[in-house]
Amino acid sequence: MISALNQLVDLVEEHLSEELDVGRLAGSLGTTEYHLRRMFSSLAGMPLSEYVRRRRMTLAAAEVVRGEGDLLGIAVRYGYGSGEAFGRAFRAVHGAGPGDVRRDGGPLRTQPQLRFRLTVEGSTPMDTRLVDRPAFRLVGHAVRVPLIHRGVNPHIQEHIASLPLSEHQRLKDLGNTVPEGLLQVSDDVDPDGREGTELTYLHGVAVSGDTPVPEGLDVIEVPAGRWAVFRTSGPHPQALQSTWAATATEWFPSNPWRLRPGPSAVSVLDRTDDFTTATCELWLPVEPG
Template sequence: MISALNRLVDLVEEHLAEEIDVQALASELGTTEYHLRRMFSSLTGMPLSEYVRRRRMTVAAGDVVRGGADLLSIAVRYGYGSTEAFGRAFRAVHGAGPRDVRRDGGPLRTQPRLRIRLTVEGSTPMDTRLIDRPAFRLVGHAARVPLVHQGVNPHILRHITALPQEAHLRLKALGDTEPAGLLQVSDGVDPDGTEGSELTYLHGVAVSRETATPDDLDAIEVPAGTWAVFRTAGAHPQALQTTWAATATEWFPSNPWRLRPGPSIVTILERADDFSTATCELWLPVEPA
């Protein structure tokens, strides 16, 4: 996977002024575009699209400062149809428009070319199991919320706290299959993992396909497949978020599995009364790499 990501970085450099066919590269490397994008954003802390834009504007800044070509020619060279579109992208990266930078020589913010390396500590084994599950259904109360990488997601917190106690008890009684208990489900996550991008969050339970779903509950159909289940314990949600990040930096690069499209699921096994600490399981849908 590390070599695949570095090949992706090389491809960005070779086609800075063009659309990058990530799907074709993924097929060539024997993986999927979904997994490649998820691993890139997890390891680098930015979506692939953002990295491409930063690199493109870093190189374009050299042409702007050197002069010798009008701004429309430079805009077209880097794939923009107008100086206005180019100027917006340029300002978003550098904090100043190309005309100002041409006149003043700056400010310029450089995005260095990435080179991804894997450092394996090996001192803290990840508590993981692989499980094959038949198709099942996730049912509960869903909401569209923005993605938040660090700390408590306030939008999810508001969604859960707005539910009456009777709703939680009803869901607990309805669940009849693994993953057990009340679940925190994230579905439709942007493969680039862009902060603030929308996803579907469902507070619910897992039921077998044969279980009737009440009409007033939302449902997500989950096909049969393999799941990697990571157990985590400690300060909440920090321990869970650290484990989630470690799946990209440690587990996937070291194991012959890749992410497949589907919901990620968190189940709380034990927790403190104030939720300051918790023991959780993180369920991620996987397939052989």
Template sequence: MIDVLNRLVDEIEEHLGDALDIDALAASMGTTGYHARRMFSSLAGMPVSEYVRRRRMTIAASDVIGDEDLLSIAVRFGYGSTEAFGRAFRAVHGASHGDVRRHGGPLRSQPQLRFRLTVEGSSPMHARIVERDAFRLIGHATRVPLIHESVNPHIQQHIASLPAAEHERLKQLSAAEPAGLLQVTADVDPDYSEGSELTYLHGVAVDVSAATPDDLDGIEVDAGEWAVFRTSGPYPASLQSAWSATATEWFPSNPWRLRPGPSIVAVLERSPDFSTATCELWMPVERS
């Protein structure tokens, strides 16, 4: 996977002024656009689209300082107008292209990325592969922004809004693996970008043939294989560390890749104040 990401970076560099088809590029390298985007975002700390914009504006800055008309520069870097180019330029550099042309700065550069795999080997990941028939997730769903670090207050608010009796009711409805109360994220932005919206469902898994109560939301889950990672320790820090480690350690070292589908967290045990917990992270995968 590391080699695929580096080849993707090289392709981006060679076609900075073109519209990039990430799905086609990933397919030509033997993987999927879905998996490539998720791994890129996890390892680079930014979506592919943001990296492309930063690289374009880094290279474009040297042209802006020159005498060439701004529309020609904008078109060369894939923008149809100086206004669209100007918005992207300001977002990256924090100054308008006019100010930079007059004063030579300020400029912020995005170096070309190069991915490397560092194998520590001191902290083995507890993972297993599970094959599941199709099933259904039922519960209470809402749309929330994606937040990579710390507790998501929008999810906290959603869970807190449910009465205690409803949590017990959901537990009684649980009838399939993963068992127990589940934290489900679905419809995630392909770039996995901070602040993008996703569907969060607080609920349980049931058989696909089970009826969904009228007052609950449902998510249909296709049959397939899942990588299941067990974590234990401070919550949510240990869970978030494991999530990151799947991209930095597990996927680059194993013959599996992500496939579209919800990610599921099953809380197996927790302290009364939820400061520590043992969890299972279920991620939909397929052989690479």
């Protein structure tokens, strides 16, 4: 995976003025575009699309400062059809328009070319098992919320708090398969993992594929497949979020598995009354890498 990411970075440099065919590269490397994008954003700390924009604007800024041709010509060279679109992208990266930078020589914010390296530190113990599951359903109450990487997501908190206590118990009684208990389900997540993009959050339980679903509940159909299950314990949600991050930085680069599209789920096995400490299982859909 580290080699694949570095080849992706090289491809970005070769085609900064063109649309990237990430799917074709992923196929040639024996992986998928979905997994490649998810791993890139997790390890680089930014979506692939943002990295491409920053690199384009880094090189474009050098041409702007050197006075190499008119601004529209530079815009076209870096894949922008108009000076206005180029100006917006330039300002978003550098904090000033290209005309101002040409006149004043700055400000400039440079994005160096990335290079991925694997450092095995064992800083995060990975208590993991692999589970094959037949098709099942995730049922409960779903809502669209923005993606927030760190800390508690207030939109999810508000959604859960809006449900009466009796509904939590009704869902618990409905669940009849693994993952067990009340689940925190994330689905339809942006492959680039961009902060603020919307995802579907479902507060619910897992049921077998033939279980009748009561009216008024949302359903996510989950096909048969393999899952990597990571057990976490400690301060919540920090321990869970640290383990989630470590799946990208430590587990996937060291194991012959890759993410496949589908929902992920967190099962809370035990927690304190104030939910500041918890033992959880993180379920991620995987396939051979």
